[in-house]
Amino acid sequence: MLKVSAVDLGASSGRISVGSFDGGKISLAEVYRFPNFPINLGSGVVWDFPRLFHEVKLGLRKMQLDYSQSIHSIGIDTWGLDFGLIGENGELISVPLHHRDPLNEEGMELVDRKLDRSTVYRKTGVQFMPVNTINQLARLVKYQPYLLDVSKNLLMMPDLFHFFLTGQNSSEYTIATTTQLLDVNQKSWDEELLDWLGLRRSLFTGVALPGTNLGPLRSEVQRETNLLTTRVISVATHDTASAVVGTPLASKNSLFISCGSWSLVGIEIENPIVNETTLSLNLSNEGGAFDTIRLLKNSMGLWLLQEVKRQYEALGDTVDFPSLVSGAFTAPAFKTFIFPDDPVFLPPNNMIERIQNWCVTHSLPKPETRCEIVRCILESLAMRYREILEEVEAAVGCQIDVIHIVGGGSQNELLCQWTANVTGRQVAAGPSEATSLGNMALQLYANREVSNLKEIREVINNSFQRHIYEPANVSAWEEQYRISKAKTQR
């Protein structure tokens, strides 16, 4: 039995799990979980990297106590877009900025003023969003160039964890594709883009494909965790890349929805599709493991629900996701809709008021009660998934047959059922921990336990049950889809 460990750092929580592989099936046991959230300093929204690093070490120590020295390797994956800067002596130059910092909108304007969108898209194949690394960097170049001047390397979030855990600094390919600075065909930094933006080429380290062995933990970390022989494998370190590896796609025409803080909605393809259609639809070509590309759209996702929950908690209420979802079931259907991807919903705080104001400014009924607000979010997300499904079909020229929903949101029965209803497609929900499984799968691959993606998905398919949702009430949803599209016109 080979045991590997996944450190999966999502935008809303971090978790450390152990996977036990018996040659045919894999089982997963969660060892440690801790919350993650944006921190508003007033001067900017940031990640508390030192605390996250501390939590990872606590979790690894707990794992060592539970499993002794039997863990063969560790893989780390995180959300995309964000990075840290490392100085000459290996010091962290500043706390990493959070992609939800509202000032990234200005970063996007700075890039737009400098570079033509079709040129950037032709080079990178990446969707334009204020949250992109390129925009965060444009801001730094303008307002804090001294931070870049004293930095030796820029490391994306998983690479930053790798650096502090092992001392190795490298750029893993799948996470690098979220920057909008990587050449989509060459799989290397686009040096012309770096030059145009005024970014020193030497800040960026060489790009390595997933599956690289980074060696043991550095000695201080070994002492703190007592993990003496465990290696760190650079897996598909972007959580979406790991999630899709861990999704047993039924066919090449399956749509995946990696459903967590963000909803990543797309299809796995062999080669990037970069043309006028994908540019006008604003679809991303994100790099995957095993030479795959994910043609997808980043959509707002359950962030909306997380923020609403956080707001009720701040009022002193005890709320959890299952009760929010069951409450939504009791609210009137199709009362009102929002366009979940309106940038107004990107930053933290006051989500309830922002949703209500959005409805008022779009001459739509205001959701009043908690159940109505949650129902509005979930119905609007399902409608948005249908819209993106149609975009993906148009870009690829195929008909989607099945939808796979993975991640925490796969436990949301209403969202899964409503997605089936509004799309008229079967939804296969789960595994909810697809990201950790994909992370572990790359470690098994690096250790030659599995030899390709097909085999990995067979293992996962044989190891986990999925919940199937058949479309129901399709004509009512079809009618409401038309209405919501017209009413939330932007």
Ligand code: ADP
């Ligand atoms: P991330 O990786 O971005 O942190 P996750 O994949 O952990 O996100 O998914 C988090 C989301 O999953 C939450 O916002 C919540 O909406 C949903 N979720 C988690 N547990 C449940 C549950 N028991 N029932 C319904 N939804 C859930």
